[in-house]
Amino acid sequence: MLDLRAWFFTEDAYPYLPDEDSYESVRVNLPNKHFDPNTGADLYNMYLDMWCAADEMGLNIMNNEHHQTATCMVPAAPIMLGILARETNNARLLILGNPVSNRSQPVRVAEEMALIDVISRGRLECGFVRGVPYEIAPANVYPYRGTEKLWEAHDLITRAWTAHDGPFNFEGRWFHARQVNIWPRPFQQPHPPVWVTMGSAGSAAQVAQRGHIGAVFLAGYPRIRDIFDGYRKGYADAHQTEMPIDRLAYCALISVGKTEREGLKGAEKLLWYMTSNKVPLQYANPPGYHSPAVAATMMRGNSSGTGLPTSTTLAEQMARGNVFAGTPDQVYDQIKNFYEYCGGFGNLMMMSQAGFMTFDETLTSMKLFSEDVYPRLKELTSNYDGGQIREIRARLPDVENVNVSSLASEFVR
Amino acid sequence: MTSETSRFVSKHGIEIPLIRRGSGPPVIVLHGGDGPVDHLPFAERISDRFELLYPTHPGFDGTPIPEHFDNLDDLVFLYLDLIDSLDLQEAVLMGFSMGGWLAAEIAVMNTSRFSKLVLVDSVGIKPGGPFDRDITDVFASPAEDLLKATWHDQALAPDLAALTDEELQIVASNRVAHGLYTWEPYMHNPKLKYRLHRIDIPTLLIWGENDGIVTTGYGSALKGLIPNSTLSVIPDAGHHPYVEQPDQFAGRFLEFTIR
Numbered sequence: 001m002l003d004l005r006a007w008f009f010t011e012d013a014y015p016y017l018p019d020e021d022s023y024e025s026v027r028v029n030l031p032n033k034h035f036d037p038n039t040g041a042d043l044y045n046m047y048l049d050m051w052c053a054a055d056e057m058g059l060n061i062m063n064n065e066h067h068q069t070a071t072c073m074v075p076a077a078p079i080m081l082g083i084l085a086r087e088t089n090n091a092r093l094l095i096l097g098n099p100v101s102n103r104s105q106p107v108r109v110a111e112e113m114a115l116i117d118v119i120s121r122g123r124l125e126c127g128f129v130r131g132v133p134y135e136i137a138p139a140n141v142y143p144y145r146g147t148e149k150l151w152e153a154h155d156l157i158t159r160a161w162t163a164h165d166g167p168f169n170f171e172g173r174w175f176h177a178r179q180v181n182i183w184p185r186p187f188q189q190p191h192p193p194v195w196v197t198m199g200s201a202g203s204a205a206q207v208a209q210r211g212h213i214g215a216v217f218l219a220g221y222p223r224i225r226d227i228f229d230g231y232r233k234g235y236a237d238a239h240q241t242e243m244p245i246d247r248l249a250y251c252a253l254i255s256v257g258k259t260e261r262e263g264l265k266g267a268e269k270l271l272w273y274m275t276s277n278k279v280p281l282q283y284a285n286p287p288g289y290h291s292p293a294v295a296a297t298m299m300r301g302n303s304s305g306t307g308l309p310t311s312t313t314l315a316e317q318m319a320r321g322n323v324f325a326g327t328p329d330q331v332y333d334q335i336k337n338f339y340e341y342c343g344g345f346g347n348l349m350m351m352s353q354a355g356f357m358t359f360d361e362t363l364t365s366m367k368l369f370s371e372d373v374y375p376r377l378k379e380l381t382s383n384y385d386g387g388q389i390r391e392i393r394a395r396l397p398d399v400e401n402v403n404v405s406s407l408a409s410e411f412v413r
Numbered sequence: 414m415t416s417e418t419s420r421f422v423s424k425h426g427i428e429i430p431l432i433r434r435g436s437g438p439p440v441i442v443l444h445g446g447d448g449p450v451d452h453l454p455f456a457e458r459i460s461d462r463f464e465l466l467y468p469t470h471p472g473f474d475g476t477p478i479p480e481h482f483d484n485l486d487d488l489v490f491l492y493l494d495l496i497d498s499l500d501l502q503e504a505v506l507m508g509f510s511m512g513g514w515l516a517a518e519i520a521v522m523n524t525s526r527f528s529k530l531v532l533v534d535s536v537g538i539k540p541g542g543p544f545d546r547d548i549t550d551v552f553a554s555p556a557e558d559l560l561k562a563t564w565h566d567q568a569l570a571p572d573l574a575a576l577t578d579e580e581l582q583i584v585a586s587n588r589v590a591h592g593l594y595t596w597e598p599y600m601h602n603p604k605l606k607y608r609l610h611r612i613d614i615p616t617l618l619i620w621g622e623n624d625g626i627v628t629t630g631y632g633s634a635l636k637g638l639i640p641n642s643t644l645s646v647i648p649d650a651g652h653h654p655y656v657e658q659p660d661q662f663a664g665r666f667l668e669f670t671i672r
Contacts, residue, residue: 024555137553142596144478144589282553287592295585299573
């Protein structure tokens with residue numbers, strides 16, 4: 001019996017962008033003269049207050065990092081999480097994640113995570129991600145074989161967390177550390193839960209084999225079955241048992257209103273996250289990140305894979321299963337439909353603030369969610385029965401009437 | 414002009430397609446990061462005097478990147494094997510751009526099989542300081558800026574829109590290999606400038622006057638580091654003078670190699 005866990009998430013945008021025609025890209029090369037430190041200070045504190053409010057409402061907390069971008073002001077997620085480790089009391093603290101393919105010192109990551117885990121008395125959940133393509137230029141790291149590199153960093157970090165008898169040696173393909181003996185060690189034993197993002201059946205199988213939580217962002221109806229099926233099969237093959245439902249996580253934009261109109265109005269504001277992601281090809285398609293087939297399609301100017309769909313509508317994104325919005329009843333029904341369609345998941349990451357959505361608007365939505373939606377979702381998953389959901393799922397045909405050409409393939413990896 | 418394609422297979426099973434054209438003393442031509450160029454107009458002009466050996470680096474033109482390959486160094490040692498296996502004698506070693514860097518790395522190790530070295534709009538060194546961008550960041554440049562930097566006459570640039578899906582995928586694969594060999598340190602080996610003095614064969618640096626990827630100033634810096642070298646600048650040409658000015662290019666090449 002596992003209750004669904006909801007994770008409040010905001011990307012901490014700096015939404016005050018200049019006229020869109022005046023800049024080439026919101027990522028990588030937007031001059032930071034457009035960042036006003038006073039406004040920034042207000043925003044950071046507002047976002048921290050939102051996370052603290054999530055803690056008080058009984059929601060869990062998720063944060064992440066990006067670099068050289070107005071879409072996410074946090075270039076060092078562990079620093080924000082370090083503050084929240086001290087400022088919050090009950091929430092689980094998820095970082096999703098550490099871009100370990102782009103970071104040169106995995107041991108340092110192991111140390112930072114152990115520190116947060118100890119300060120929070122064991123509330124850390126630690127994600128590892130390959131990172132989106134626009135992170136390549138800021139990191140200056142060649143993305144080819146990034147997934148292999150991620151797993152090498154993962155192996156070193158998990159060993160650093162679990163080795164307690166003095167230094168060990170690691171000399172891998174990408175990382176070298178010959179005297180590893182971190183202080184502190186993690187609070188949780190043997191180590192904090194690990195999450196890894198996934199975007200295909202193949203990448204899902206690799207996460208499943210290790211038994212970690214597999215997280216999917218905005219794959220929607222068109223892709224979710226393939227990815228989650230890949231995880232479930234990979235898990236069953238590797239562990240000879242059915243996957244516990246808490247191994248899967250899905251992230252969507254979520255807005256709950258007292259009325260449908262209010263919920264949809266909030267969702268329109270959340271769409272800023274997609275529509276403001278103006279990124280040119282050279283940052284969206286660095287060599288070695290995408291497969292040649294995807295890279296070629298992007299060079300052709302096809303929208304597939306070029307990033308978040310900057311011209312989209314709320315109706316389209318709701319139809320895809322990327323946005324759940326409306327009254328509490330409507331949002332519950334939308335999530336339940338998606339849940340049954342994909343075969344169930346135990347973690348819901350909810351981007352419930354983006355762009356110009358205010359503190360009050362966000363808290364109203366969060367409160368409605370936590371009071372009127374969350375309890376029903378917990379009940380839904382606590383009644384999870386693998387056989388039963390497979391029957392329900394079998395009655396739901398594949399959603400094929402959705403145009404996947406503008407799907408955000410940078411998340412689908 | 415007849416050409417035949419053979420295949421070099423390394424000790425570790427890496428295959429390199431090798432095109433041979435013409436007859437005479439061998440000229441081994443190492444292509445740049447854009448990949449092998451099928452149509453080399455200058456080649457026709459020299460093939461009655463030389464045999465051109467034109468290999469494709471692993472990862473280019475649809476060939477796989479070997480599992481253990483990480484950077485240009487892997488290419489250098491692969492070519493040392495290839496050159497030994499061909500038993501080249503008195504050959505001309507020529508490289509374009511990234512291939513020029515590769516040729517320079519080979520030459521600083523051993524010139525015994527070569528009579529002359531030709532580096533064309535070559536990368537490989539960093540003349541300036543940390544804050545100087547000596548080589549245009551081709552991976553972070555918008556397509557139109559890149560066209561301007563690369564070509565004197567942009568009409569000669571390949572038209573990507575005219576390519577089939579399959580051909581475009583090869584272009585995309587070429588970019589992956591190009592990035593692998595040149596990403597960091599970007600397009601250069603910091604040690605190379607302390608080694609170029611070892612090149613003890615006559616060296617010709619051919620440069621497009623309007624090259625915006627590596628300027629003629631970069632060519633001068635390279636000349637300053639290679640003992641017996643001259644810099645020959647071709648007007649009305651960018652980064653690929655052998656494509657934009659094939660007659661001029663062949664002329665400079667022949668003048669240098671035959672004299």
